[in-house]
Amino acid sequence: EIVLTQSPGTLSLSPGERAILSCRASQSVTSGHVAWYQQKPGQAPRLLIYGASNRAPGIPDRFSGIGSGTDFTLTISRMEPEDFAVYYCQQQGGSPELTFGPGTKVDLK
Amino acid sequence: QVQLQESGPRLVKPSETMSLTCTVSGGSITSSYWSWIRQSPGKGLEWIAHLYHNGVTKYNPSFESRVTISVDTSKIHFSLRMNSVTAADTAVYYCARHVWPPAGAFHIWGQGAEVTVSS
Numbered sequence: 313e314i315v316l317t318q319s320p321g322t323l324s325l326s327p328g329e330r331a332i333l334s335c336r337a338s339q340s341v342t343s344g345h346v347a348w349y350q351q352k353p354g355q356a357p358r359l360l361i362y363g364a365s366n367r368a369p370g371i372p373d374r375f376s377g378i379g380s381g382t383d384f385t386l387t388i389s390r391m392e393p394e395d396f397a398v399y400y401c402q403q404q405g406g407s408p409e410l411t412f413g414p415g416t417k418v419d420l421k
Numbered sequence: 422q423v424q425l426q427e428s429g430p431r432l433v434k435p436s437e438t439m440s441l442t443c444t445v446s447g448g449s450i451t452s453s454y455w456s457w458i459r460q461s462p463g464k465g466l467e468w469i470a471h472l473y474h475n476g477v478t479k480y481n482p483s484f485e486s487r488v489t490i491s492v493d494t495s496k497i498h499f500s501l502r503m504n505s506v507t508a509a510d511t512a513v514y515y516c517a518r519h520v521w522p523p524a525g526a527f528h529i530w531g532q533g534a535e536v537t538v539s540s
Contacts, residue, residue: 345525356515356533357466362526400466404525408481410456412466 314339314406316413324421331388333416335401340381345404348377348386352397361386396420423448425516425531433538438504441534443516449496450474454519456527457490457501461512472499506538
């Protein structure tokens with residue numbers, strides 16, 4: 313099983329600041345299929361990034377993803393009020409085929 | 422625009438079978454992969470199983486012995502059956518459509534069905 317670890321657990325920021333979220337895999341994600349999701353209370357996760365660096369339709373360009381192998385990063389260039397949420401990474405590979413990280417909470421400083 | 426909606430009993434007794442249905446509106450199950458995912462405070466987000474539009478399925482080994490997913494002939498519903506449920510199966514259950522072309526990501530999600538296992 314490919315285990316995903318996300319850091320930090322909580323990130324406290326102000327609007328306008330940059331957010332850098334990390335996702336590390338226990339073994340290489342050879343498919344390159346790493347995705348990032350945003351989840352707000354009471355809502356389903358929303359796909360932000362797939363294939364490590366491709367923005368999903370309708371996602372603002374302040375969200376960007378990069379990475380390969382075992383290290384992946386989601387960057388939010390300038391935090392907007394609506395960006396405070398929990399962010400999950402997810403990968404495809406190994407068994408089980410699809411796994412999620414535990415999440416990073418981005419809250420208001 | 423494709424939308425998904427989960428339906429089914431929200432309270433299930435221990436040892437019984439839980440059944441949920443995902444209804445697809447604005448489209449049909451004629452392409453892509455379709456999954457069931459659950460979320461609980463203790464285990465976080467867990468992928469349960471997916472099916473391809475032709476009915477081929479794949480299961481998370483953690484659930485494989487007691488879960489069945491299937492698509493109906495109308496191609497607008499797919500279902501999840503989980504038997505021998507326990508309190509540990511209390512969670513929000515989501516159905517989701519994968520990104521197409523395949524990239525191992527869940528593009529469209531239902532709003533979720535909160536299921537409680539309790540006597």
